[in-house]
Amino acid sequence: MMMNANGNAKCEPCALGPYTGGNPDPILRLVGVEKTLDGRKVIDGITLEIPRRRITAIIGLSGAGKSLLLKHMIGLMKPDRGQVLLDGADINRYSRRALYEVRRRFGMLFQTGALFDSLTVYENVAFPLREKSGMPEGEIREKVLRILRNVGLENALEKFPDELSGGMVRRAALARAVVTDPEIILFDEPTTGLDPIIRNSILHLICRTYHEHHFTMVMVSHDLPDIFQWCHHVVVVHNGKVVEVGTPDGIRNSVNPFVRQLVEGDITGPLQLM
């Protein structure tokens, strides 16, 4: 870790060097994915690669299709057209059973948290381990407590989701997404709605997890421009299309006027929202 100009502790996911594209071995590849919902094309021919063992950030305006994109990556939604290739095999061709098997390699944080509301925080985080790992209860307890301590929820173990604040729900959901040490982790806005201190500690947690295991991570985020410090690879989406793909520095210095406007948060530019 080192300190950046603002005095924030800066994690260095980029110690592996920025991802420069053309990786011969992307873990996930979307090819020409299209999806129409309620008569509107919400994913419009997206082709992109998720590099293996790197952190990829997906950015874009609200409603751009980022959450839907994540749901396609894990096979929760089937594209009308196109393919989602995991290690070269189309996940939408798998049988149901094989798809469930494949999903054990994934962890996912939903934008809404999606905690089970009949279970406590502790039970929610222990749930995937109890259901899938066959780990003895003692080990599960140790692991769950460690992760909940890392996200600062050690005092909320017995609380139910409706007794938590929005930020606490998100942190509990984050803990649940990573508890099984999945090889590919999809985060839908892990830091939205958190105070600055917790937000930083969550980013550090993600970063530390990355350095420990070198999992593949995909992170949807609105934290611009901060997110550029926390990823290797950036995908910009707009209106269901990929606008630009590149390294954090490449996107930061992009000449595409739309990307410039998004990164700088300008009111004026090619996008007129008001």
Place this chain on the structure above:
Amino acid sequence: MITETVLSFAEALGARVLRATGFLGRMGIFLGAALVRAALPPYRVGNILRQVHFIGVKSVFVISLTAAFTGMVLALQGYYTLRKFGSEGLLGPAVALSLIRELGPVLSALMVTGRAGSALTAEIGIMRIGEQIDSLETMGIDPIRFLVAPRLLAFLLSVPLLTAIFDVVGIYGGYLVGVHLLGVNGGVYFGEMKASVELADVANGVWKSLAFSLIIAWVCTFKGYFTGRGAEGVSNATTSAVVVSSVLVLVCDYFLTSVLL
């Protein structure tokens, strides 16, 4: 002009039929999937028992209450009718057969639909709109196996037992009114009952309650699983689950009676 009208009418009709067929197909596939998963191991015994507690144990009070009053009113009405023919002694069998063959299974099913079926639809519906079902999917857990199958089994176990409770309590309700209020001889009430109620009558009631429990579990879990959007979606799903299950129970009751009689 006329051909156009006819064509567009045919088109609309065709679309409707296709939609209805698709819907029925989906319902059928859903039931098949749930039954297969309920039949195959691993059995989630703890999960099933929790559901039996919710659907069965917690319904015992309402079921007993309705049963007592049903039995009591049957005795009143039965006594009034039978007296006209001078055969008040047959009050026992009249109450028992009405309950065991017909009212026990039907009324228990309707009460369980209102108390447990609606709650089930709402619970699963809320899990759907809160992305909790999606979240199970992403963990590689089959939501039909995890959520639907145990509830289906719990209904199949609980409803026939609740029906048995209904029958017994109802018969004693009838006894209370018939014997203590209207003065039928208590020995005659039970004696005649023993002479005329056969095992086939009881079996008839059991078949019915099994069929009804399947209908309720099927409709209520299906409606919750495929709920519409938002709070309104869940409330519509719940209402329609109760209406559809109740209607289907009554319709099915007629056909089962005509087959089993």
